Amino acid sequence: MKSALLLSLLFLASPARAWRLWGEPSDKKIRPVQTLSDAHKPAEVIAALTPDFLQTLRGTDLRQAYVLMGDSLDLLGRVDEALGVYQLGVKLFPKNVDLLTRQGDLLHSAGLDEQARVFYLKAIVYEPKHFGAHLGLAEIDRRFGFLDRSASHYETALETLDGRADVWRSYVETLLAQRSWATAGLAIERAIALDPNNPEGHILTAFARRAQGDLTGALAALDAALAHGADIGARRAKALWLVEAGRPGEALVEAALVLKESPGDAAALWARTRVELARGQTADAVLELSPLTAPTRIDFSARAARSLRNTLSSPPKK
């Protein structure tokens, strides 16, 4: 009798948490809508979640309705509306980590990282190991320059997402920025083992080796990435890195392949310019830069090309 009374008191005192003991009240009216969402039919999900229907929902169903509505609007590119739905959901269910994290994700993808961070931090108060919130925080902290915190969030997320190669790769980027070469090497191995045919693991290997001064190893890793279907970006990197490695002939070959696919490519033109300069063909080098030096262009490549052209065209210092 006494324990029953205590249990009743507990239920009355903290209704928001009580469902954790017996399961949240739900009549599972949301199931048909969930089926539509699982079938990737966002427009149908939105049509099904009418205001009248929402009024009949409670507990888990109502919370899930906000999640489904927000997700569907987001999928349809109606980001502002999705944000509004999540905001309303968070007001009604302020401790719901799914809604908090989704709102964080939406703000994060819109570049509003400081606001997103607030929601992620709230989410991990209620669920300290929530991997979605930790992933969001890891990315934001890396962008903001808090590399140690970023690595720590990745490590927490990876406790749950151990099998996701993309999360391992993302973790590697933070480790590389921290210059934690040994840990980065282990994490790259894990990413490649999980997703052996993905070229991105090899590209990260290439960046890691180059950062440690091993240009030969870096170029070999780029070759491995290209063998696994890496796109023109890897070849572009190869052209420039071959210049760094003092292998001008091969750099010209790679630059030509890039320019065939992407005429006017700034990295490839720069690689060719550098080779011509090394060969003493300064006039050809200046000519090579001309597609980049149009006065209307203000991007970095154009500014760098103009600076080099001006240097080459000015009389030598006495």
Add this chain to the structure above:
Amino acid sequence: MKLLLALLLAAPAYAAPDLSAEALLRDHLWREVRQAPENRRPKVGLVLSAGSLRGVAHAGVIQVLEDAGFPIDSVVGTSMGAVMGALYASGMPLQRLREYAASIRVGSGNDLSSARLISLLLFDRLLSSEKTELLLRKGIGGIRFDQTLKPFACVAMDVYTGEAIIFRDGDVAKAVRASMNLPGIFRPLEYRHRFLVDGGVVDYIPVDASRLLGAEWTIASVTETDYTAARPQNVLESLMQVIDIRGSYLSHEQRKQADFIIEPPVGDIGMFEDHRVVEAIEKGIIAASTRLEAAKESLILASIPKLTDGWGAKAVK
């Protein structure tokens, strides 16, 4: 199960390394700048502005620049910028520098107490800044300017002549104490036959001192106050407001002399709000991280004329 799947899909997507032509070219040239011998790139001067407690944000800026491998050949600072600069130039590890900055409090560098404050307000008895010197000595000992790991200078003002005094030799702690010897609060420091007060009055962003140390390209961390938001309520605050406005007028010109500016948004942090020092450091980190790529680009562009010499280039007509 479905919810777990949905969450897995909802997790932020992985962003692969940027392999665009623009990013790769910047990365390639940045490597050239970092690996170039000193005569093949401009000498880089780090300039740390005055800014009282706000100046701890410099610790965050320094950390980001160091993490990014930014070549820094010399360091100059005024007032709190001199404190942070002295610690960094003397080789204090970054983690320790951050902890040191986070531990700074209003009373850290002076003998401020209720009795002394009353004495200051009622009897015009100025405080001593000796604690600043002692505090610095705890961090860097009795190091001299010629013993710092990176060339360092700091700026104070002779209160009798109004001259900006740039310290480049002698005892670092004493010079830094002079550099942040706030006029109207601390007694002028008598040192080398001069009566010295805070250099922020005449040289808020000491780009000129950086040039004296040979810097050819300067990156300035500026922690100015937003004086338009301040509403002085007493003599001290009014005095500080006037100094801040004067400093701001001066820094308008000095900003133009710097090649690149990082400005942590700490203008709303008051000189007594020492509970916000960690926030200031974090703002320094965020501001520097946000501007890092632009700073790299600026230094690369300034370096190209010198780098070209190593590329086998000869001028053409």
